[in-house]
Amino acid sequence: MSIGQPVDQNGHVNIWHRRVMPTTAIAVAALMMSACAAGPVARTPVTDAPSQPASEVIVSPDPQQSAEPQTGAADVFRAWVEASRIPDVDTACAALAPDLQSRMIAEVNASGAVSVETCEQMIAAAAELYAAVGDDGAIDVAVQQETATNATLFVTYLASGDCGTVVMQRTGTEWIITDESQECAG
Known part of the structure; x- marks a missing residue:
């Protein structure tokens, strides 16, 4: 973490300060101008750039787990980014730990x-x-580690260059993005 980097009470880097504050004035102006528009604003769908794994994916079966996941953690995270940009608030919020x-x-x-x-x-x-x-939500995702119940991803947002470590847990068949997720300090 850099000196002067805004953090919360748990020592996590304040990701909203870094991602939103530099563009707040532009965004607010654009939102105010779009309020006068005649129709809805077209949104660019989330796209995935080809990703190159940062390291070998480690997958180890969990003998306690009877149901197989529908998709891997990286696919679930990509779906979350897409849901958060549409926005599909129910889907996006369901993927975030309380x-x-x-x-x-x-x-x-x-x-x-x-x-x-x-x-x-x-x-x-x-x-x-x-x-x-x-910012259309285009991302590059590298799986750093994935087991049947835990995953760590390294994500880069292509529009801004921001990056972060996404920590996910799977209980049952659903992957959840946990509070351990943090944006890169910089």
Whole structure:
């Protein structure tokens, strides 16, 4: 973590400050101008750039796990990014652990860009901000480690160059993005 880097009470880098604050003025202006538009704003769908794994994927079976996952953690994360940009607030919020939802809501509110109370409001506001600055959610995902119940991904957002480590857990058949996820310090 860099000196002067905004952190929360748990020492996590404030990702909303780094990702949203530099573009807040542009986004707010674009949102205000779009409010006068005659129709809905067209959104660019999320695309995936070819990814190159940062390291070998480690997959170890869990004898306690009876149901097989529908998709791997990287696919679930890509689907989450897509849902967060559309926005499909129910799908996007369902993929976030409650502690991560709370942390992200606090970070959004601390940024001063918008004020939200729920995960659904946060996802909708973030989708509008990203659309206003032309961030389509294109990402590069490298699986650092994946087992039947845990995964660590390294993600780079192509529009901004921002990156982060995404930590996921699977209980039953669903992958959840945990509060251990952090943006790269820089």
